[in-house]
Amino acid sequence: MGIASPSRRSFLSAASAGALVAATGPLLGACGNDGGSGAGGKVTLEFWNIATTEPQKTQYPKVVQAFQAANPNVTVRMTALENEAYKAKMTAQTTSGKLPDIFVSWGGGVLKQQVEAGLVEDLTRRAADLSATLNPLSMEAYRFDGRLYGIPYDMGMVGFWYNKRLFAKAGVKQPPATWSAFLDAVRRLKAAGITPIALAGKEKWPGHYYWSYLAMRIGGGAVFEQAETSRDFSAPVFVDAGRRLKELADLQPFQQGYQGAGYPTPGGQAALMGTGRAAMELMGQWAPSVQEDAGGDLGADLGFFPFPTVEGGKGTLTEVFGGGNGHALRKGAPKEAMDFLRFFLNAENERMFVSSGAFMPVVKGAESAITDPNRKQVAQAMTGATGFQLFLDQAFAPAVGQQVNDSVAELIAGRATPEQVTRSITQAARTQ
Amino acid sequence: MTSGPPATPGASAPATSTPGAPPGDAAAPDASTPDASGATVPARSAARPRRLRRWLSSAWFLIPALVLFALFVLLPIAIAGYAAFFRWGGFGPPSEFVGLDNFTRMAGDPIFRGDLWRGLVLVLLSLVLQLPLAVGTAVLLNGRMRGRAVYRMVFFAPYVLSEVVTGVLFGMIFLPGGGLADHLVEDLPLLGGLAGRWFSDPSTAMPTLFLVMTWKYFGFHMMLYLAGLQSIPGEVLEAASIDGAGAWRRFRHIVLPLLGPTLRISVFLSVIGSIQLFDLVWVITAGGPSHSTETMSITMFQYGFKRYQVGYASAISVAMFAISLVFSLLYQRYVLHRDLRGAVTAPGAPR
Known part of the structure; x- marks a missing residue:
C-alpha cells in the first residue's frame, strides 16, 4: 500500500497538473479571441435564420455563396432553425448577452427588450440608403422612438x-x-x-x-x-x-x-x-x-x-x-454584416424570393414580380392598407x-x- | 446561464446526497489514529506531514471533479436561488428586488398549483399501476420460459429510445383523425369514443400521457426488479416450497421482502423522474391542451424562455429543487436508511 508511494504519487500529481493545464489552456485562450472583425483580414459572420422549408432552404445557401464570391474575405456561417426552436434558442442566447452577428427578428416587443438591453445595432444611419427603398409599413415593427433596429425582408398580412x-x-x-x-x-x-x-x-x-x-x-x-x-x-x-x-x-x-x-x-x-x-x-x-x-x-x-x-x-x-420577417444585427457586428443585408435585398435576390413565393416584397415596386393572383391580392392589400397592427x-x-x-x-x-x-x-x- | 436550472434541480438532488458519502468513506481509512496514538513523539511529528501530504494529494485529485460540480451544479443553483428574489427579464444583472413576491405569486398561480396536482397524480399512478406491472413482468420473466431473453429485450427497448424520439413517435400514433391509435380503436365498442381525442382533449390527454410514460419506463423498472430477483438465493425459495408454501405465499413472504431494497430504489427513481418530467411532454403536447398535461418544468420553461420572466421561472425551479431535495432527504432518512446501512435485507447476510 504505502510502498514507494511518494515518488509515484508525486509523479501522478505532476502529470495530472500538466494534464489540467493542457486541458484548460486552450479554453482560456479561446475566451480572448472573438469579436469577428480582424482588421482587413478574414471575417466570419454568424447568420441565424429560420429557412428550414422550401424554397428558402435551397435559396439561402445560394445567396450566401454569391455573397462570399463577391466578398472573398467573408465567410458566412448559417444556422437554420425551425421557428419555435429558434425562439427558444434566441432567448437563451439573449440572456447570455451574446447574439449572432445577423439574426432573424420579427420586431416588436421582443426586439425592443433586446434593444433596451443594449444588444442590438442601431441601423438608422448605416441603413439610410437601404431603408429609403423599402415600403415604410414594413419597417414599422423595427422602429422604436424613431430609430431603426432591423431590416425587413418579408412583409405581409393575415x-x-x-x-x-x-x-x-x-x-x-x-x-x-x-x-x-x-x-x-x-x-x-x-x-x-x-x-x-x-x-x-x-x-x-x-x-x-x-x-x-x-x-x-x-x-x-x-x-x-x-x-x-x-x-x-x-x-x-x-x-x-x-x-x-x-x-x-x-x-x-x-x-x-x-x-x-x-x-x-x-x-x-x-x-x-x-x-x-x-x-x-x-x-x-x-x-x-x-x-x-x-x-x-x-x-x-x-x-x-x-x-x-x-x-x-x-x-x-x-x-x-400581420407582420413579416426581418434581420437585425448584434451590437458591434462587423460592417460586413450590413453589406450582407444590403446584398440579401438586392434586385436580383428580391426578385428570386418574391417570384418563387418565398416572401412578400418589401422593396418598393417589387410587387410586379408576383404572378400568383392570391399573392398579388395580398400585396395590393398591403400597399392600400389604411392601418396596420403587428x-x-x-x-x-x-x-x-x-x-x-x-x-x-x-x-x-x-x-x-x-x-x-x-x-x-x-x-x-x-x-x- | 438559465439553461442550468432546468436540468439541475432534479439531477442535483441525488447528486448532492452522494458527495456526502465519499468524504465519510475516505475519512475511515485516513483515520489512522490507533496507529498514531501508539507511536512515540518523534514518530508522531513525522506522521503529521505525511498525513498532510496524503490529504493534499487526495484533495488535488478531487479538484477537477469539485470544480466541475461547483461550476455546473452548485453555481447554477445559487444563481437560480438568487434570481428568484428579483423581477428579472434575463438581460443584464438582476436589479429589481421583489423579496418573496415571486413565491407568493407562485402559490396563488392556478397553473403552478395544477402542476403540483398533476405531478402528484403522475407519481401515484406510477406507484399504483406502473410499478406492479414492472414487478409482475419481472417475476414472469425470471421464471423459465421459452424466448425469455427476447421478451426482456422487447420490454426494455423503449427505455433505450430517447424521449424526443418517443414523443415524435407517439405524436404520430395518436395523431387526431389519421393516427394508428384511431384506426385501432375506431370499431371497438367501448374505446371507440376515444378516436380523435387522445392528446387533443383535456380530459383524455393526461391518461394518454401516462400510457406513453408507462410504455417508456416500465421496462427500466422491470430490469431493476429482474436484477433484484436474481440476487434472491434459490435455496430460500426451495426451502419454503419444501415447507409447503405455495407460489403466492413464496412471492408474498419471501420474494417481496427480499426485493425490498430494489423496490425502494425503484420508487425513489420513479418519483424523482415524475417531478422532473419535461422532454416527453414538451414534444408531444407542450403542456396542452389547456394546461392539462403541464408539469412544473414546462411551466418553468414557459415563463423563462417564452415570457422572459426569468425571476419567476427561477422561483419555480427553486421550488422544484426544494421539493426534490426534501423528498429525497426524507426518503433516505425514513425509507432507505435500512438499505444504506446495508444490514438485514442484504442477501446472504442473515445466517
Whole structure:
C-alpha cells in the first residue's frame, strides 16, 4: 500500500497538473479571441435564420455563396432553425448577452427588450440608403422612438385562405365580407359535411389571430396601441371580441382533435388545407408555401379574402393585421454584416424570393414580380392598407403576447369566458 | 446561464446526497489514529506531514471533479436561488428586488398549483399501476420460459429510445383523425369514443400521457426488479416450497421482502423522474391542451424562455429543487436508511 508511494504519487500529481493545464489552456485562450472583425483580414459572420422549408432552404445557401464570391474575405456561417426552436434558442442566447452577428427578428416587443438591453445595432444611419427603398409599413415593427433596429425582408398580412372547390360544394357563392355572413358560411360548410376551419390548437398563436382581428374590426385599427400604453385590456371592445369568437367556437368549426394539432407538422393545420380536408384557415402570407410543403398545392382552388368586418364595428377591411420577417444585427457586428443585408435585398435576390413565393416584397415596386393572383391580392392589400397592427405576440412584451395566445386558446376551447380573457391579459400587462 | 436550472434541480438532488458519502468513506481509512496514538513523539511529528501530504494529494485529485460540480451544479443553483428574489427579464444583472413576491405569486398561480396536482397524480399512478406491472413482468420473466431473453429485450427497448424520439413517435400514433391509435380503436365498442381525442382533449390527454410514460419506463423498472430477483438465493425459495408454501405465499413472504431494497430504489427513481418530467411532454403536447398535461418544468420553461420572466421561472425551479431535495432527504432518512446501512435485507447476510 504505502510502498514507494511518494515518488509515484508525486509523479501522478505532476502529470495530472500538466494534464489540467493542457486541458484548460486552450479554453482560456479561446475566451480572448472573438469579436469577428480582424482588421482587413478574414471575417466570419454568424447568420441565424429560420429557412428550414422550401424554397428558402435551397435559396439561402445560394445567396450566401454569391455573397462570399463577391466578398472573398467573408465567410458566412448559417444556422437554420425551425421557428419555435429558434425562439427558444434566441432567448437563451439573449440572456447570455451574446447574439449572432445577423439574426432573424420579427420586431416588436421582443426586439425592443433586446434593444433596451443594449444588444442590438442601431441601423438608422448605416441603413439610410437601404431603408429609403423599402415600403415604410414594413419597417414599422423595427422602429422604436424613431430609430431603426432591423431590416425587413418579408412583409405581409393575415387573412382567410380558402378552398374554392369546397366553398362551391357547400353552396357558398362568394367569400363572406361580414361576420354574420362568415358564420353563415361556416354553418353551410358544416351542414355539407366539410370541416370549415383548420386550426393548430397546440401552437396557440394561430388562434390569437381571430381574437385580434375581431377586436380591430370592432374597435378600429388603433385599439391595441391604446390598450398597450394604458396596460388595460378590460375595455368593452375586447370583451366583445371574445364574445364574437365564442359565437364562432360554439359552432364547432374546427377539425376533430384540433387542440392537439400543430401548424406545419404532419396532420396539422397546413396539411389539412393542402390536402383539401378543411375549407379555410386564417393565416399569413406564407400559408400557400407551407400548405404545399406539408400537404399539397391547391393551385387554382386556393383563394384569399380579408377578415370580414363586424356589423356596427369601427374597423374597415383595409386595416390589416400581420407582420413579416426581418434581420437585425448584434451590437458591434462587423460592417460586413450590413453589406450582407444590403446584398440579401438586392434586385436580383428580391426578385428570386418574391417570384418563387418565398416572401412578400418589401422593396418598393417589387410587387410586379408576383404572378400568383392570391399573392398579388395580398400585396395590393398591403400597399392600400389604411392601418396596420403587428402580431400581438410580437408587438407586445413576450409575457403579454404569450398570455394573449394562452387565454385565447382557453376561450376557443370553452375553458375561459371573454371576461376572464381580458382580465388575465390585463394582469399580465400590469405585472410584466 | 438559465439553461442550468432546468436540468439541475432534479439531477442535483441525488447528486448532492452522494458527495456526502465519499468524504465519510475516505475519512475511515485516513483515520489512522490507533496507529498514531501508539507511536512515540518523534514518530508522531513525522506522521503529521505525511498525513498532510496524503490529504493534499487526495484533495488535488478531487479538484477537477469539485470544480466541475461547483461550476455546473452548485453555481447554477445559487444563481437560480438568487434570481428568484428579483423581477428579472434575463438581460443584464438582476436589479429589481421583489423579496418573496415571486413565491407568493407562485402559490396563488392556478397553473403552478395544477402542476403540483398533476405531478402528484403522475407519481401515484406510477406507484399504483406502473410499478406492479414492472414487478409482475419481472417475476414472469425470471421464471423459465421459452424466448425469455427476447421478451426482456422487447420490454426494455423503449427505455433505450430517447424521449424526443418517443414523443415524435407517439405524436404520430395518436395523431387526431389519421393516427394508428384511431384506426385501432375506431370499431371497438367501448374505446371507440376515444378516436380523435387522445392528446387533443383535456380530459383524455393526461391518461394518454401516462400510457406513453408507462410504455417508456416500465421496462427500466422491470430490469431493476429482474436484477433484484436474481440476487434472491434459490435455496430460500426451495426451502419454503419444501415447507409447503405455495407460489403466492413464496412471492408474498419471501420474494417481496427480499426485493425490498430494489423496490425502494425503484420508487425513489420513479418519483424523482415524475417531478422532473419535461422532454416527453414538451414534444408531444407542450403542456396542452389547456394546461392539462403541464408539469412544473414546462411551466418553468414557459415563463423563462417564452415570457422572459426569468425571476419567476427561477422561483419555480427553486421550488422544484426544494421539493426534490426534501423528498429525497426524507426518503433516505425514513425509507432507505435500512438499505444504506446495508444490514438485514442484504442477501446472504442473515445466517
